[in-house]
Amino acid sequence: MLGSVFLKTIRDRWxxxxxxxxxxxxxxxxxxxxxxxxxxxxxxxxxxxxxTLIGLxxxxxxxxxxxxxxxxxxxxxxxAAMALAMGAASIAGEEHQGTLSxxxxxxxxxxxVFISKVLALVLFSAVATLVTWAISASTASMxxxxxxxxxxxxxxxxxxxSTIFYGLLAVAVGAATGRxxxxxxxxxxxxxxxxxxxxxxxxxxxxxxxxxxFPWYYFNGSEPLYNGVDWGHVGLLLGASAIxxxxxxxxxxxxxxxxxxxxxxxxxxxxxxxxxxxxxxRLAGSSRVSSIWxxxxxxxxxxxxxxxxxxxxxxxxxxPFYTALPRSAMDMLAQLPxxxxxxxxxxxxxDMSTPEGFFQIETFGMMAPxxxxxxxxxxxxxxxxxxxxxxxxxxxxxxxIKRSRIIVEKAWTMVFYASIxxxxxxxxxxxxxxxxELEMSTWNIAATCILLTLLGIVGGALALAIGxxxxxxxxAVWGATGVMVGLHVLNSIGAISDSMSGVSKLSxxxxxxxxxxxxxxxxxxxxxxxxxxxxxxxxxxxxxxxRRDVRExx
Amino acid sequence: xxxxxxxxKGLTKHYGKVEALNDLDLDIQKGxxxxxxxxxxxxxxxxxxxxxxxxxxxxxxxTILGMDSHTDALKLRRSIGYLPGDLALYPKLTGNDTITYxxxxxxxxDTSYVKVLAERLGADLTKKVGDLSSGxxxxxxxxxxxxxxxxxxxxxxxxxxxxxLVQRELQKMxxxxxxxxxxxxxxxxxxxxxxxxxxxxxxxxxxxLIALETVQALRAKAVRQVEIELDAPVDVGVFESVEGxxxxxxxxxxxxxxxxxxxxxxxxxxxxxxxxxxxxxQSADLEEIFLTYYQDETAGA
Numbered sequence: 142m143l144g145s146v147f148l149k150t151i152r153d154r155w156x157x158x159x160x161x162x163x164x165x166x167x168x169x170x171x172x173x174x175x176x177x178x179x180x181x182x183x184x185x186x187x188x189x190x191x192x193t194l195i196g197l198x199x200x201x202x203x204x205x206x207x208x209x210x211x212x213x214x215x216x217x218x219x220x221a222a223m224a225l226a227m228g229a230a231s232i233a234g235e236e237h238q239g240t241l242s243x244x245x246x247x248x249x250x251x252x253x254v255f256i257s258k259v260l261a262l263v264l265f266s267a268v269a270t271l272v273t274w275a276i277s278a279s280t281a282s283m284x285x286x287x288x289x290x291x292x293x294x295x296x297x298x299x300x301x302x303s304t305i306f307y308g309l310l311a312v313a314v315g316a317a318t319g320r321x322x323x324x325x326x327x328x329x330x331x332x333x334x335x336x337x338x339x340x341x342x343x344x345x346x347x348x349x350x351x352x353x354x355f356p357w358y359y360f361n362g363s364e365p366l367y368n369g370v371d372w373g374h375v376g377l378l379l380g381a382s383a384i385x386x387x388x389x390x391x392x393x394x395x396x397x398x399x400x401x402x403x404x405x406x407x408x409x410x411x412x413x414x415x416x417x418x419x420x421x422x423r424l425a426g427s428s429r430v431s432s433i434w435x436x437x438x439x440x441x442x443x444x445x446x447x448x449x450x451x452x453x454x455x456x457x458x459x460x461p462f463y464t465a466l467p468r469s470a471m472d473m474l475a476q477l478p479x480x481x482x483x484x485x486x487x488x489x490x491x492d493m494s495t496p497e498g499f500f501q502i503e504t505f506g507m508m509a510p511x512x513x514x515x516x517x518x519x520x521x522x523x524x525x526x527x528x529x530x531x532x533x534x535x536x537x538x539x540x541x542i543k544r545s546r547i548i549v550e551k552a553w554t555m556v557f558y559a560s561i562x563x564x565x566x567x568x569x570x571x572x573x574x575x576x577x578e579l580e581m582s583t584w585n586i587a588a589t590c591i592l593l594t595l596l597g598i599v600g601g602a603l604a605l606a607i608g609x610x611x612x613x614x615x616x617a618v619w620g621a622t623g624v625m626v627g628l629h630v631l632n633s634i635g636a637i638s639d640s641m642s643g644v645s646k647l648s649x650x651x652x653x654x655x656x657x658x659x660x661x662x663x664x665x666x667x668x669x670x671x672x673x674x675x676x677x678x679x680x681x682x683x684x685x686x687x688r689r690d691v692r693e694x695x
Numbered sequence: 696x697x698x699x700x701x702x703x704k705g706l707t708k709h710y711g712k713v714e715a716l717n718d719l720d721l722d723i724q725k726g727x728x729x730x731x732x733x734x735x736x737x738x739x740x741x742x743x744x745x746x747x748x749x750x751x752x753x754x755x756x757x758t759i760l761g762m763d764s765h766t767d768a769l770k771l772r773r774s775i776g777y778l779p780g781d782l783a784l785y786p787k788l789t790g791n792d793t794i795t796y797x798x799x800x801x802x803x804x805d806t807s808y809v810k811v812l813a814e815r816l817g818a819d820l821t822k823k824v825g826d827l828s829s830g831x832x833x834x835x836x837x838x839x840x841x842x843x844x845x846x847x848x849x850x851x852x853x854x855x856x857x858x859x860l861v862q863r864e865l866q867k868m869x870x871x872x873x874x875x876x877x878x879x880x881x882x883x884x885x886x887x888x889x890x891x892x893x894x895x896x897x898x899x900x901x902x903x904l905i906a907l908e909t910v911q912a913l914r915a916k917a918v919r920q921v922e923i924e925l926d927a928p929v930d931v932g933v934f935e936s937v938e939g940x941x942x943x944x945x946x947x948x949x950x951x952x953x954x955x956x957x958x959x960x961x962x963x964x965x966x967x968x969x970x971x972x973x974x975x976x977q978s979a980d981l982e983e984i985f986l987t988y989y990q991d992e993t994a995g996a
Binding site: 413429430431432433436440531532533534535536537538539540541542543690691693 | 797
């Protein structure tokens, strides 16, 4: 499998893509099972305006509901994220690791390396989409759920084009700049802003046109599941991808390779200038190395700042956004029949006609936990396993400190950071609510953000425990992410299906929003459960790390 | 030179079926520089990582300054300076930040001493570690190993990446440590370095200790070429009777032999019979000894 750059790239990446495909298939399968037990005919009785508003179709059945829910959100985001990570790793990633110079020392041109990496990316995107399509269709037929007029192939075609676009965006930025961070940051930004923009803007009068500014619109804006392939949209995505590839290649061919340099930040410049050195040292220098927990905190500032800015910005605009929704739609939302909540279960559930429900569905249900866990899982997984992967653990442990102190201090950073995300989410929500005069209860918002913080700590503690036990960072990140996603699905299923309502209680997500904190305030029982889970997970990390050998290589 | 600084008894480490370290007995005295020699993959790093409690021995013990390397690990680390092989530091920190971090974890060190060390090694501590060449990064690692003035310094391939001048300075620093009664454990495959600085040498191969000698004893054992110019024609028999002499070739006043023994005995044999006009001996270096030991091993296996 090492015959060429192309094959090596395939070998490096197939495991991740396989996991992604299996995860999406699990979602489709669970969705089909969960929704097929419900009588969805009542959806047909909804007013026309409302149905178009949230993309409901006459005669919509379990198949359409679960496939559009999974493909439209989890699935397409997962594939875009996989492609994005692969794209950023392709040129800039090898440069960051310092392996690119050796690779290019072989008689292979830069174009050859670039094209091999792009081809591998295209191949993975295509195969993953095809396999997902095939297993989704066969799962539906195994469960005797007719997909009827649903054009799964068209949706898959759109998903493929969208996946390629985000992948090549990351390739292009990475190849042109040599900075992996810039590649990941820029393309993730386009993805997230596009997802929100294309999803939320059409809800406003005239917002449809604005939504077309975002690449995400061309993935699902034409509703390919019902209307077939819109070749104009697919062409636009693929054309943009091709342009990105050319721009990336040209940039890569013209520039100097970056060494393993770590780059110069603003603070570094200030520290080099004798006039500002003292101040800059105080800002960034000695304080951040004064203890393990502060050092850990300084390593994860970017994740924290990203998550906090996202939470603050989104929470802030959601309030005014809610009031901007058409009145007629609001009236209809207020008269929704019982049972509607199934539609929103995967997003945390909630009553769309109230600001509380709107906030719950739009952010607290899914995006907020993702944001806080982005930070906590990163800190948790890097705490022990990350130091081992970087081979700095040996020297760290050569100091007169106990292994347990490393866990305590790093867990403290995680708790601290989760709390900051919680406080920022609280501030954003309160401000957003105040701006729009929604009169949401400040205390209930605080209660929700406390629970959000605790949920984040549980996710981070899980990553910490896995990392402490295995010393493998990959296992910690993906293990914790996978388990948390699974538990989220478990909670959603319990919420949808009466017969399975018991399973929700196995999921920490149940103790997060299960008590409806935005409406009913803080349930101390739920707080206690989340705290207990976190304590147990951090607690088992001690003996797990204490007992084993420090890993030398990742 | 009596108290035991590092003492291992039957130290063994298995990874599954792979025997990385087998029944290692070492006895390193205070005030000595101990050279730990062996080819790549011999078990040097495994030994050190066990001493540092990074990994745990399958059986056997390592006792450092009278304390167990595992149960007293925390207390011990106050007295140990450590430089891991294939050093990894935090690339985004400057040298100064790196030093400060480890100094804080040690509860503070004498900053003026850090400056002295940096000056001696010619280290630039203002740059980010990630922007340094491997040799300059190694200097940061060396400073942190020496800075707390520990009783024991354990170093795994400390000279890697250093230029010859800095290597020499490092060797001087190691000698100074030993002269102060402190101890240096030096793992290396650079023989000339060990030869220049170490008091005793342990040679390890395939996880087993195959030799443990003073540098002098090793040298005495070394087989080397000796040429002697005498004031009279040579009687080959005089030399053949001396222990350790082989392959004597004499030509008039000149004799060449292969010799592996005590030089004193050889000189005493000559004394009284001849006057020595000139004597030259090819320097016995560890290179040859090393190869001899390994050849013996392979021949015996």
